[in-house]
Amino acid sequence: MDFTGKIVLVTGASRGIGAEIAKAFGKEGASVIVNYLKSEAEAKKVSEEICQQGGEALPMQADVMNETSVKAMVNEIADSFGGIDVVVNNALPHYTFNPKTRKTAWEIEWEDYQRQIDGAVGGAFHVCQAVMPHMKNQNSGRIINIVTNLIDLPLIPYHDYTSAKAGLLGFSRNLAAELGRFGITVNCIAPGLTYPTDSSRETKEDVREAITRLTPMGRLTTPKDITGSALFFASEWASFITGQCIRVDGGLVMG
Template sequence: MLLENQVALVTGASRGIGAAIAKRFASEGALVIVNFLKNQEKAAAVVQEIQKAGGQAVALAADVCDEQAVQKMMTTIVDNFAGLDIVVNNALRHYSFNPKTRHQAESMPWHDYQEQFEGAVKAAYNVNQAALPLLKANQDGRIIQMTSNLVQQPTVPYHDYITAKAALLGYSRALAKDLGPFGIRVNTIAPGLTYPTDSSSATGNDVREQLLALSATKRLTVPDDVAGTALYLASSLSNNVTGQCITVDGGLTMN
């Protein structure tokens, strides 16, 4: 098993991409901490599914935008599991990917940018800062952060979301440079429109069809596609890979 005896924290893991990553990690032997904000029922369902399949998981509530809540979660992790090997910063500030209702550049309030910066960069910062002592102790930590293919290919210009995700990419690469000597690898995943998820439910069939026509594989990304890439980055298969951004969008974006 690729992640045997590893402890992994996946934020925003009660649904969508986060839930898929949690299940995939557990299937490869990791003990997975399923972080959630409000939906305890869905988080419990993810844990139950993992346990029924023979894996190990627990659900922990914490608002990752709240530094104190994150510190409390990390204390619980230390007290119960004695360490942490993998962090996946997947939690997303709610966003509706609907090009018909998005703000145009001239009508975009700065508050919307701030909201997305908090959800993307501040949340990851809070979790990483709290986790770093544990990851440094291992000399083999892994941090995975979720950006977006829209940073490179803004097919629909969601200004606030794209700007925040671009900042997250810069933060991740700076972090990779700083933490490399401690054996900590930091990478990002840039999914395309991932369907079905709560965020993509507002994206109309016309937009989905346009993306399908432009992609090489002629299918939309599904959560399990992203989970497979996360498994690669979390495991020894990607040893000495750091500071990278892997795009998962069926060839819509080609680096």
């Protein structure tokens, strides 16, 4: 794939899944904006890696949950690069996938749901609202939102996280229905338990082993596994695909 000349924004890209996606786009020639909230040093490191492999990258701070912050970031991108072609909404509020510390259905409070909804749906909403005018003017664009395979198979009921990601999937499909006439596609990627990441670091070994046994391909998802689907959705190969969700989980969820 060749993304030379394409401007790509990846939110939450200082580490984990976002960092790998940013590096994958950079390797294919894109100019990548490595968005971060607090991890400036890590974002600079990701950007340096992209530049070292021949790409172009710029770390840029913004809180996706803050509309003003997002608008300022997107305006700076548009002013500096002349537009924006691809957005990967990967940023999320901190979450720990630990069955032993999760809140059960009778313990969880609405505030827990609200925080995840504000992060997953609200964050993507702010970014999409900011980039849509630029993409409409170009009559082209790619929006890729990261959800989870727990929507289809809640092996462990992380109620607030999964509900928020399900909302993000619905939000994405509604966007796809309305933005298609502007040449803008909106798709989702649903990873399985992705290890290692900050969120999965506390997932106990017995849980990881149980999921591995259930997975036809015999291992957990890694951050690098997710990059191929992101590149595909952003490419011309996927120019007539919108409103879809690819599960990247080694076959754990089928159908």
